Amino acid sequence: MxxxxxxLVSLIVLVLLLAFAGLASLLGKSPPSxxxxxxxxxxxxxxxxSGTQSSLAxxxxxxxxxxxxxxxxxxxxxxxxxxxxxxxxxxxxAVRYLRTVGVExxxxxxxxxxxxxxxxxxxxxxxxxxxxxxxxxxQESTSSLYEKFLDAVDASKARYVEVxxxxxxxxxxxxLKVLSPPDGSSTGDLNxxxxxxxxxxxxxxxxxxxxxxxEAEKAIxxxxxxxxxxxxxxxxxxxxxxxxxEFLARVRPEVAIYFAGKGNPFGHPxxxxxxxxxxxxxRIYGTDTAGTIVVTADGNGYTVRGRx
Amino acid sequence: MNEKAVIDRFEEQWAVLLVxxxxxxLVVPRQSLPPDAAEGQWLRVQVEGGKLLSAVVDGEETDLxxxxxxxxxxxxxxxxxxxxxxxxxxKEGAEDDGKTG
Numbered sequence: 001m002x003x004x005x006x007x008l009v010s011l012i013v014l015v016l017l018l019a020f021a022g023l024a025s026l027l028g029k030s031p032p033s034x035x036x037x038x039x040x041x042x043x044x045x046x047x048x049x050s051g052t053q054s055s056l057a058x059x060x061x062x063x064x065x066x067x068x069x070x071x072x073x074x075x076x077x078x079x080x081x082x083x084x085x086x087x088x089x090x091x092x093x094a095v096r097y098l099r100t101v102g103v104e105x106x107x108x109x110x111x112x113x114x115x116x117x118x119x120x121x122x123x124x125x126x127x128x129x130x131x132x133x134x135x136x137x138x139q140e141s142t143s144s145l146y147e148k149f150l151d152a153v154d155a156s157k158a159r160y161v162e163v164x165x166x167x168x169x170x171x172x173x174x175x176l177k178v179l180s181p182p183d184g185s186s187t188g189d190l191n192x193x194x195x196x197x198x199x200x201x202x203x204x205x206x207x208x209x210x211x212x213x214x215e216a217e218k219a220i221x222x223x224x225x226x227x228x229x230x231x232x233x234x235x236x237x238x239x240x241x242x243x244x245x246e247f248l249a250r251v252r253p254e255v256a257i258y259f260a261g262k263g264n265p266f267g268h269p270x271x272x273x274x275x276x277x278x279x280x281x282x283r284i285y286g287t288d289t290a291g292t293i294v295v296t297a298d299g300n301g302y303t304v305r306g307r308x
Numbered sequence: 309m310n311e312k313a314v315i316d317r318f319e320e321q322w323a324v325l326l327v328x329x330x331x332x333x334l335v336v337p338r339q340s341l342p343p344d345a346a347e348g349q350w351l352r353v354q355v356e357g358g359k360l361l362s363a364v365v366d367g368e369e370t371d372l373x374x375x376x377x378x379x380x381x382x383x384x385x386x387x388x389x390x391x392x393x394x395x396x397x398x399k400e401g402a403e404d405d406g407k408t409g
């Protein structure tokens with residue numbers, strides 16, 4: 001038996017050595033190419049929900065899903081890859097929405113930070129929809145939902161990576177650039193450690209802020225990163241903790257989209273944040289008043305569907 | 309009834325508690341919690357009719373959860389690392405086969 005086992009043991013030792021010898025650089029890179037994750041022909045239900053008959057070819061779609069008081073953003077690339085950034089609260093309805101628009105599997109799931117209004121809904125997503133890769137920040141939580149999330153990632157067999165500034169997450173032919181959190185373990189609160197992502201498709205740039213606060217915004221600017229975005233997912237439900245005038249001046253958003261539940265107890269969105277967004281002449285959309293908002297980009301320009 | 313709860317987060321003067329194993333949520337004024345209460349801390353709480361009657365920090369529970377979760381996360385990262393490596397080796401193997409064949 002020992003003869004049979006020893007090559008295997010050597011292999012395992014080799015694998016472990018390699019694993020510890022700085023494989024972090026391998027993480028966050030692209031998975032093997034796979035067929036599209038989205039049905040090419042939208043079902044009648046999907047057509048009804050999205051209100052469009054056009055084929056997905058050549059179009060990038062970003063759905064800001066109305067999940068009440070929480071964040072959930074679905075990205076469908078021109079080559080039919082699908083990513084979900086956050087999932088709203090537990091049983092938020094994100095899974096139902098994904099099914100309605102014909103998403104049968106997810107190439108990437110991102111949890112920007114482990115607060116319940118971003119994390120909870122991802123548990124059901126991981127339990128019901130095949131997921132290839134899960135990306136998160138490095139800040140751990142002690143919450144019951146975070147533990148359930150880790151259990152669900154483990155059971156799903158998805159690859160789990162933790163990302164930081166300077167890395168990219170590939171999604172088909174597109175790339176999500178990680179602008180934050182910075183290198184090293186953060187000691188700040190979970191909002192400040194949010195994964196911030198920038199996506200460029202042709203002439204249209206998107207910036208997804210998670211719940212990043214003004215301090216994180218300043219750190220991103222200090223790092224000299226390009227933050228310009230036509231479409232900004234406003235940080236932290238348009239709370240006054242985020243969206244400093246200095247940061248918005250550099251982002252120069254034409255469209256600003258925030259997630260908030262109608263009548264939420266926290267008073268999101270805050271009036272001064274909406275004023276700051278208006279000051280940079282952004283057209284503002286919120287899920288509390290518009291419901292789900294869909295931005296469709298063709299590489300040259302984009303359209304927004306939703307009540308302003 | 310005495311129950312376990314975790315402080316999921318603070319939203320200015322509010323605290324969001326996940327009661328039990330997380331399926332029940334309670335938003336309470338921050339000042340109704342002990343002054344040393346922090347994000348991620350576990351509490352023993354008394355809740356009646358959706359109202360928080362009392363809350364005490366439970367350091368032991370916090371430590372227990374932190375240890376268990378850290379372990380799970382490390383295991384998951386390790387497993388994913390091996391997965392990634394195996395995929396790389398397979399891919400390189402396939403490329404080598406392509407060259408020689």
